[in-house]
Amino acid sequence: MTALKLYNTFSREKEDFKPLNPPLVGMYVCGPTVYNSVHLGNCRTFVSFDILFRYLLHLGYKVRYVRNITDAGHLESDADEGEDKIAKKARLEQLEPMEIVQRYTIDFHKVLDQFNNLPPSIEPTATGHIMEQIEMTEKILQNGYAYETDDAIYFNVEKLAKQFPYGKLSGRNLEDLYNNTRELDGQEAKKGKLDFALLIKAKPTHIMQWSSPWGRIFPGWHLECSAMSSKYLGEEFDIHGGGMDLVPTHHTNEIAQNVACCGKSPARYWVHTNMLTVNGQKMSKSLGNSFLPAELFSGNHKLLEKGYSPMSVRFFMLQAHYRSTLDFSNEALQAAEKAFVRLMAAVKILPSLKTGASTSSNISALKNSVYEALNDDLNTPVALAHLFDGVRIINTVNDGKETITEEDKQLLVKLFNEIIFDVFGLKEELQENKNLDGVMKTILEIRAEAKAKKDFVTADKIRNELLENGIQIKDGKEGATWSFTL
RNA sequence: GGUCGGGUGGCCGAGUGGCUAGGCAGAGCUCUGCAAAAGCUCGUACAGCGGUUCGAAUCCGCUCUCGACCUCCA
Numbered sequence: 001m002t003a004l005k006l007y008n009t010f011s012r013e014k015e016d017f018k019p020l021n022p023p024l025v026g027m028y029v030c031g032p033t034v035y036n037s038v039h040l041g042n043c044r045t046f047v048s049f050d051i052l053f054r055y056l057l058h059l060g061y062k063v064r065y066v067r068n069i070t071d072a073g074h075l076e077s078d079a080d081e082g083e084d085k086i087a088k089k090a091r092l093e094q095l096e097p098m099e100i101v102q103r104y105t106i107d108f109h110k111v112l113d114q115f116n117n118l119p120p121s122i123e124p125t126a127t128g129h130i131m132e133q134i135e136m137t138e139k140i141l142q143n144g145y146a147y148e149t150d151d152a153i154y155f156n157v158e159k160l161a162k163q164f165p166y167g168k169l170s171g172r173n174l175e176d177l178y179n180n181t182r183e184l185d186g187q188e189a190k191k192g193k194l195d196f197a198l199l200i201k202a203k204p205t206h207i208m209q210w211s212s213p214w215g216r217i218f219p220g221w222h223l224e225c226s227a228m229s230s231k232y233l234g235e236e237f238d239i240h241g242g243g244m245d246l247v248p249t250h251h252t253n254e255i256a257q258n259v260a261c262c263g264k265s266p267a268r269y270w271v272h273t274n275m276l277t278v279n280g281q282k283m284s285k286s287l288g289n290s291f292l293p294a295e296l297f298s299g300n301h302k303l304l305e306k307g308y309s310p311m312s313v314r315f316f317m318l319q320a321h322y323r324s325t326l327d328f329s330n331e332a333l334q335a336a337e338k339a340f341v342r343l344m345a346a347v348k349i350l351p352s353l354k355t356g357a358s359t360s361s362n363i364s365a366l367k368n369s370v371y372e373a374l375n376d377d378l379n380t381p382v383a384l385a386h387l388f389d390g391v392r393i394i395n396t397v398n399d400g401k402e403t404i405t406e407e408d409k410q411l412l413v414k415l416f417n418e419i420i421f422d423v424f425g426l427k428e429e430l431q432e433n434k435n436l437d438g439v440m441k442t443i444l445e446i447r448a449e450a451k452a453k454k455d456f457v458t459a460d461k462i463r464n465e466l467l468e469n470g471i472q473i474k475d476g477k478e479g480a481t482w483s484f485t486l
Numbered sequence: 487g488g489u490c491g492g493g494u495g496g497c498c499g500a501g502u503g504g505c506u507a508g509g510c511a512g513a514g515c516u517c518u519g520c521a522a523a524a525g526c527u528c529g530u531a532c533a534g535c536g537g538u539u540c541g542a543a544u545c546c547g548c549u550c551u552c553g554a555c556c557u558c559c560a
Contacts, residue, residue: 030560038560045560085558170555172489177556179488221558243560248489250559273560274491280552284559319509320499325492325553332498335510342509345523373500381500385508395524399517456519463521474523483523 004059004375006239007323009247009270010169014377017269019238025061026237027053028229028267030246031123033070034104035085038111039290040313040328041276041283045243047314047425048273048322050117052241052378054423066232067120068225069108071101072127072208072218084218087207097208101127111293114310116425122232126224130210133219133227136261137198137212145260147191148214151201155256157194164259166194169270170248196253198223222253229266230258240267244274245282273322278303280327291328305330309486311429312337318380318424339388341486344428346391347416348483349398356403361393363408367415380424387419400477430484444473444480 004017019025029049032038038046049067056063072086090097109119126133137153140146146155160166161174177194197220202209209216229237235258242251251270258266275282278289291301299307308316316336320326366386373382390412396402404412420426443462450458463473467485474481 032560033558042560048560170490172556176489241560244491245555245559248555249557275554275560277553282554282559286557286559316498324499327498329498331510335498337510339509342523379500381509382507385500388508392525399524401525451519454519460520467522472522475518475521476523477517481523 002372002375004055005377006269006271007377008268009272010265012171015269017238019061020236020268023060023062025056025063025239026233027056027063027065027239027241028225028233028237029065029067029120029240030225030242030250031067031069032104032108033085034101034108035089036104036285037107037292039283039285039292040296041290042243043111043115043293044276044317044326045241045273046112046117047115047317048378049241049271050112050115050425051318051322051380051423052239052271053118053120054425055374055378058418058423064122064233065120066122066124066229068228069101069105069123069125070221070224071105071125072097084206084208090207098127101125114293114297115314116310116427118425124228124232126219126228127208129224129228129231130219132231133199133223134212134217136223136227136230136257139261140198140257143260146198149190152197152220153199153214153217154190154195155198155253155260156191157196157256158192160256160260164256166256167252169252169255172248196220196222198257222250222257225250226254226257226261226266229254230262233266235262235266236264237267239269239271241271241273244272247272274325277325277327279329283328303330305334308333308337309429311426312340312486314424314426315340315343318384318426321377321379321381323377337486340426343387343391343420344426345483346394347420350394350409350413350416353394353397353404353409354400355406355409357405359404359408360402361404363393363404363411363415366390366393367411370415370419374419374423383419387416390416430486440471440482444482447473448480 005014006017007013008015027049029046032042046067053063053065072084086097086100090100093100137146140155141148141153144156145160146153148154157166167173167177174194199212199214199217199219201214202216202218206218209218211217229240240251240254255265258264277283278291281287281289283290291303293310293313295301296304296313297307297310299305312333313336316333317326319336319339366389369386369389370383373379373386376382393402393404394412397404443466447459447462450456450462466473466482470485472483472485474483
């Protein structure tokens with residue numbers, strides 16, 4: 001079987017994934033700035049990395065997955081002229097900054113839990129690592145890659161760029177960056193226009209500030225990730241991820257900080273997820289086209305015809321590759337919902353399949369195809385396509401038109417359980433209930449008796465009224481079965 | 487404007503030189519008391535124009551078009 005390959009933004013190629021210290025794997029993913037509810041586009045990134053996390057665990061790696069919470073220091077403008085996002089929101093809502101942080105951190109966890117994401121191994125906060133950020137700034141200053149002004153400690157991009165390809169991650173050269181970066185007002189203190197603030201000197205009115213060797217400060221945006229990834233994963237670790245929109249600024253500057261501080265780029269594999277789009281446009285808070293997960297689940301949004309369950313949405317995300325844009329529409333969501341129901345129905349009947357002396361399909365080839373797809377840069381849509389071949393096999397055997405041996409059946413059970421539940425993180429949403437099972441058995445018996453007497457009025461009444469209540473009856477050769485509808 | 491990435495059947499979405507995924511929707515068939523479910527069959531798509539090749543959705547060039555980043559953003 002092939003080995004896992006991941007597309008590395010830094011090299012722009014798919015590379016064999018080889019951890020620095022197997023079986024250990026260190027993975028850092030940029031988490032949210034908790035000044036607002038996460039929208040569906042944000043969720044896509046975290047779901048994608050959840051699947052990578054789960055797949056690495058499935059392959060037997062011991063993964064330390066670090067995902068930060070940015071609860072301070074994230075400025076309105078990347079030129080460091082703006083106001084701290086948390087502080088701004090706090091002022092608008094007349095709340096303590098940490099009250100905002102608490103509210104949206106809880107919201108974030110709740111939403112990811114609904115999507116059935118596993119929690120990361122460590123979830124550090126920026127405010128909890130001010131000391132580490134100060135220490136890193138000291139090192140960068142000592143190494144000569146930063147300078148102090150009246151308003152901040154700035155990173156000297158030009159100096160670093162002489163020794164390190166600063167724009168490589170985003171595929172830009174320094175000249176282009178210079179020519180296409182806007183000159184902003186009030187930045188005279190900076191030596192170079194690409195320079196960015198490591199720490200910003202706080203005015204007395206600034207409500208989040210800390211003591212430092214340079215007076216009262218608050219952190220810039222990029223420093224916290226460098227400080228926390230170094231602390232928990234080391235100066236060099238395996239995977240660093242985030243949304244594609246973080247590549248040109250945030251991750252580029254993170255690399256710069258680590259190189260200036262420790263002499264090396266922090267991560268060996270840079271993995272970036274693409275955007276969720278609505279009518280072809282990126283979903284973002286600033287464009288006002290974002291959906292909150294709660295709106296999606298309830299259907300309470302003007303663009304939605306109905307609500308969609310968290311697992312239908314997760315399945316929808318799995319149907320596209322993480323590096324492609326994914327367009328969001330009612331039609332696409334409904335298709336995903338139906339496909340998900342069909343997949344889960346097959347999973348449910350799989351254990352009860354009758355086995356025989358031979359198998360008419362090649363189950364181990366199917367299994368290999370699924371793993372080949374996942375190993376090819378986590379190609380979940382192709383893996384899913386192969387699983388649907390499995391669905392067809394399951395249904396055909398169930399219809400008595402094909403056969404499967406006990407051994408192959410167990411192989412298929414293991415494959416379906418491991419990939420669908422462990423790796424893809426899907427789950428059955430409609431809980432089985434033993435009481436209901438008994439009730440349904442009785443009802444189906446009554447209906448069978450009615451049918452035997454050719455009392456189709458009664459039989460159809462039972463069938464139709466149950467359907468209205470979300471239960472579908474399926475008449476088969478060996479009696480009727482039932483399932484929930486979504 | 488600069489840089490980068492796309493344009494695939496009704497819709498979503500894989501696929502980087504020949505074997506032409508998958509899901510949803512649609513049509514027909516089997517099964518069924520009728521349905522549903524399930525299975526089978528069908529539609530034979532690759533923005534346009536050139537070029538390379540025995541052969542291109544896939545490589546090259548040009549054109550059109552959409553988007554991302556360059557400003558907070560997953």
